[in-house]
Amino acid sequence: MRKVSSASKTADKVFRVATGLCASSPVLFLVAIGIVVFIESVPSIKFMGWHFLTGTQWNLGDMYGNLEVKNGVSAPAGATYGALPYIVGTLASSVIALLIAVPVAIFTAIILAYRVRGPVKTVLSILVELLAGIPSVVFGLWGVIVLAPWVAQFFGPLLTHLGVVIPFFRGPVGTGMGLLSSGLILALMIVPIITATTRDLLEQVPILYREGGIGLGMTNWEVVRKICLPYVKDGLIGAVALGWGRAMGETMAVLMVSGSAINYLPHSIFSPISTMAAVIADQLDSALTDATHLAVHALAELALVLMLLTLITNFLARWLVHRGGQRVRSGVRA
């Protein structure tokens, strides 16, 4: 009997091991990072308990004074770590970003997928993807130089007229650095990812169903609204969740335009804020000077909360998809 040479059998083994390693690496990294972040946060979790999530004061304490011991953890006197303003800042800025970015992205995607053809489509697609490629710090710089002054002088004062109805829009507008500018810049940064994903989804809607709608006398917009968008709903929610995760985790640009508020809960759309990601980057230097290292542990806990929040929003999105999908979509897809 003829046999396949042992060399190619060895190669197959190498191939299997290599693909196995590569395939399992995302899981390994995720678990490793999760474990490290969790272990690093343990002292802070012990020290603050649930007050970490509800406290509004973030104070590293007197680093040159005596240490005090609380819940078995030693810390500089007066140290307290309350992350609520950052959790609120993260959620508020990312939700504003989604409110702006999702409609813009969906309409852009509809146009890219159905309304333009040939070179126009290629150029527009490339532009959208280029937008995704701009480094975060460049967005931040643009935010400081252009966006914040524009918000302060023009857009902000315009919005304050809405303040009569919605208290959250009341002024003063201030420097323009704050919640609104953070939301706007985040919106710009997540539009490309949501647009590109939605465009790909819309392009996958079988022509059969779209022609079914057209043949029934639907207008282009009705076809999109009644047939295409419902068809891609699952993926669309996934795309939005992806964008949301990005917006919550985005650091540099937000840090530059947020106004870096510490110990301050936003009371209007113009209030300066900080997000969890921005605080971690912003505060790490000072935290490293804490001899007890508790400040670093507190930042690690902030990172843990951020990771959990991203996970929760992702699961929430998935759950929404699952719940909505079961009602109608139990049959096969053509």
Add this chain to the structure above:
Amino acid sequence: MGQSITVENLQAWYGEQLTLREISMDVDANQVTAIIGPSGCGKSTFIRCLNRLHETIPQGKVRGRVRLGTEDLYAMDPVDVRRVVGMVFQKPNPFPTMSIYENVAIGLKLGGIRNKSELLDRVEQSLRMAALWDEVKDRLHKPAVALSGGQQQRLCIARALAVEPEVLLMDEPASALDPVSTLRVEELVLQLKERYTILIVTHNMQQAARIADKTAFFLNGELIEYGDTTTMFTKPADKRTEDYITGRFG
């Protein structure tokens, strides 16, 4: 009631490729007209010009005149055209995210009917016309895609009928169906011609012989022969028609 269709010098292109050459034919109201011919002969393109669907695809281009009754189809708004010229496609394509009820009701809702009981009446009426009502009346709100292929196709017929068109275009409506479902669709076509003008593209010559009053034979984008079905299948005037229907090619 159905409307007659008059086609004059109709030409259609896919990009540079001319797929319909100078087609002229009169389609009688309330009759079944079959379009036969080998694959790629332009028969699908032809009926897709009659509800202005051909022009919606990239590089699809049409020239010539089509009249519905006395109205110029290409001077009308395409959306209005498709309301009076309904279409059933080759593969059943019920809207996958909608229930059986919604699939039929959607056209009515877009037409401005809001009243719930009126909607239900019209949906029932359309499903009865499509001979589907008895099979689905207990599960109207179940997903349309859970139906069998034959049922899905009859649902698509009901969907097209619900908006009360005058003409019904059918693009090989039975080609994806089993023989029993095919027979049901054919019976349906014969019943529907009382109220609609029906054009049916078919690959199946027996089918054309069974249901069509008139038959048109297309070859390479040209209308070779058009006339009474019985005459065409017994005494074809053109040699190419004879070759095709006797199975020499196609």
